[in-house]
Amino acid sequence: MPAKWQRFRVDAPEDFTPGMREALGKEVVEFIRRRTESGKDKDGGKFIKYSKAYINSKAFKIAGKSPSKVNLTLSGDMLIALDVLSHKSGSVLIGFEKGSEENARADGNVKTRDFMGIGDKDLENLIDKVRDNYGE
């Protein structure tokens, strides 16, 4: 079964210029990367533990991962591939390149460890940050 295209849309204020929407998208992407690296899912809860088979795999050892630190990072390629896909007045689309290897990895992950999304409060904070940076 082909991987589902992993993407989501966040609301941006209507008065945001294209530059501000791009900046907001970048902030959301970086926020998700940091949150995921800290071991939290999109709702702020802890990711479920890795399977024993994965912990005992060569790949796990090669990447120098710790069994207790669940952060969806092996080479780091998946999280760095998360990006702003597009934006239009009032919204920003965030996700992975359709059909890419990283999209497939993300698709595999979200089923048990959903990292794709951002809460309203966190989004509001990032919107305020973008406004501050743009001097508004």
Next chain:
Amino acid sequence: MANSSKLNRTEIDRFTTKLQKQFGKIVTTTSMQMLGAEQVRQMKIRVRLGYGVRKELGKREAFKSLKHHSPSYTRYRELNSDQLDPETSPKMQNLTFTGQLVRDIRVIKYRKDSFVLGHSDKKRDGDSFSNKKLSKWVQEQGRPYMYVTDLEYKKLLRFYQNNIIKPTLAKI
């Protein structure tokens, strides 16, 4: 008003000077060394996971079987598993037997705003040739790896932002 304006001008000049001084410090030998070390780390993980890359900023690709990586070579690796590096297995295709080649990936030259990755010219333990020569050979055989992938470059930019730019700006 004139005094205040003058004061502001002076303040701005001071700030600008400080900013230029700090930005000048951002691209230093130390920061290039940090970036070089990070890229070496990334490349070693990629190769050990079994991925190469065919061109600068290209996409990573799983190493394909070489002619010599036949069932008999796998058998040879099984029979000599006591010599295998812990980060490989008889069936894995990750340019690793003893592990000398991958361990030897290094920065061979630093320039003011760039670095060059490569291998040592020294002879390998127990062999009459160097890792540099072996690297050339495996790449000619269809397993190129000595480039930075598109996503490694993005990771490097993020590393630069988080570990070099931000700490420097915080000092201003």
